[in-house]
Amino acid sequence: MDRVKEISKFLVIPRDIVILSHRNPDGDAIGSSTALKLFLEKSGHTARIIFPSDFPDIYSFLPKTDDIIIYDFEKEKVEKIIDKTEVIFFLDFSGLDRIDKIGEFVLSSNALKIHIDHHIDPEPIADHVLWDTKASSTSELVFDFINLLNGAKDIDEEVAIALMTGIITDTGSFKYSTTSKTFLTASKLMEYNIDLNALQNKIYNSLTEKQLRLIGHALDNRMEIIPEYHAGLIYLTKQDYKDFDIQRGDTEGLVNYLLMIKNVKIAALITEQPTIIKISLRSKGDISVQEIARKNFNGGGHKNAAGGHVYAKLESVLKRFKSILPSLY
Incomplete structure (x- = not known):
């Protein structure tokens, strides 16, 4: 990512921030978004997560999911929030079509835009981009982003669980899309006392x-x-x-x-x-x-x-x- 110092300088004072992810959010979208929200709030920012549509109840164990705003349910509220926000993060999608009509509000926003993603062919929709198709997940890249901002001190068990959820779900429990860096990231997250067995049970053994x-x-x-x-x-x-x-x-x-x-x-x-x-x-x-x-x-x-x-x-x-x-x- 270019101009990390510029982003750090902009985030020195508390900002009003929106975190956007794609329609039909999956474990990586939800995990990366909640982890980033937790991290930003520790630095004094106001951070809101907005999804175009609702998310599976299986991920409701993650922190801050009760605060997620769903565009399908609160359209006017979303429009007002985006109109006033100072920073917009795009997580886990490569183009504005993946956030449906929210994309129209984003295009007219003067907010600083930061794009973190691992999908192929990202559109030029942001001022700053952290993009790597070799990454296992956007959650892995959010971990990188936090460290680029020297924010490792603000990672705690909740942030680590959210990021690990994204990595686990996007790799099918480390069966595909993995590199040595993926396992190194997972190893570092395990240092925050994650009960991996309990987490896997919440994700995969909670069927009705x-x-x-x-x-x-x-x-x-x-x-x-x-x-x-x-x-x-x-x-x-x-x-x-x-x-x-x-x-x-x-x-x-x-x-x-x-x-x-x-x-x-x-x-x-x-x-x-x-x-x-x-x-x-x-x-x-x-x-x-x-x-x-x-x-x-x-x-x-x-x-x-x-x-x-x-x-x-x-x-x-x-x-x-x-x-x-x-x-x-």
């Missing part, structure tokens, strides 16, 4: 009965394996959403079950929403689902984890995904 039954239904009735192309898919219909009362976060991680099959190298979760079809893509090895999402589904992400959406019928999206598979080999 409904969620577990949904997984069973998806694997038994909605899974299709395409062995000739080492591919698998799961789809969910509007009726499934009604039958299982599917809420935000209920389908998180569902696509990863397909990659547990030995010969499956690319996996898709395709869900029928009220007005659009959403697709989550995962892969093993050299298959770039980021390219597939960008070219075919108005999306993006990482090489082995991406997503997108299209305005189409479920059947046509299923056919489109299958039609792409021969070109991968």
Whole structure:
């Protein structure tokens, strides 16, 4: 990151700060945002987290989640806050389209803008950028940012737990997108007395009965394996959403079950929403689902984890995904 001294100087006095992350926030978005809020407040700043949409209840154990402002629920409040803020942090997204209509308010804001992210092809939307596609997560980069500002003294157990949550969820418990630096960061965070077993249980062993039954239904009735192309898919219909009362976060991680099959190298979760079809893509090895999402589904992400959406019928999206598979080999 360039001009660290300039940022440090600007943050010497208490500022009014907004932390933005993307629609449908995941563990990394929530973990990095809450950690940064905690850090900034220790320095006397007023920091508010704003998400375009609500977040999964599974992450409500993290500190400051009760303070998160959701644009879908408080649109006028968000507009007023952004209009008055002095600093805006962009966390865990590469372009303003990922924050929906909030992007319009950001464009007209004169606030200092700081972008921290690890996704491919970031848009030039900020005054200062800390960007690294090799980083495991935005949480890893927020840890770097805090240290660049010589703020290690303000990291405590709460900040460490929030950052570790982001790293764990974005790496699938250190199964992918890791480097030696990722493990070094995790090692340093463990020095703050994190109970890693308890944290893993909160993240991965807190399903409701409904969620577990949904997984069973998806694997038994909605899974299709395409062995000739080492591919698998799961789809969910509007009726499934009604039958299982599917809420935000209920389908998180569902696509990863397909990659547990030995010969499956690319996996898709395709869900029928009220007005659009959403697709989550995962892969093993050299298959770039980021390219597939960008070219075919108005999306993006990482090489082995991406997503997108299209305005189409479920059947046509299923056919489109299958039609792409021969070109991968």
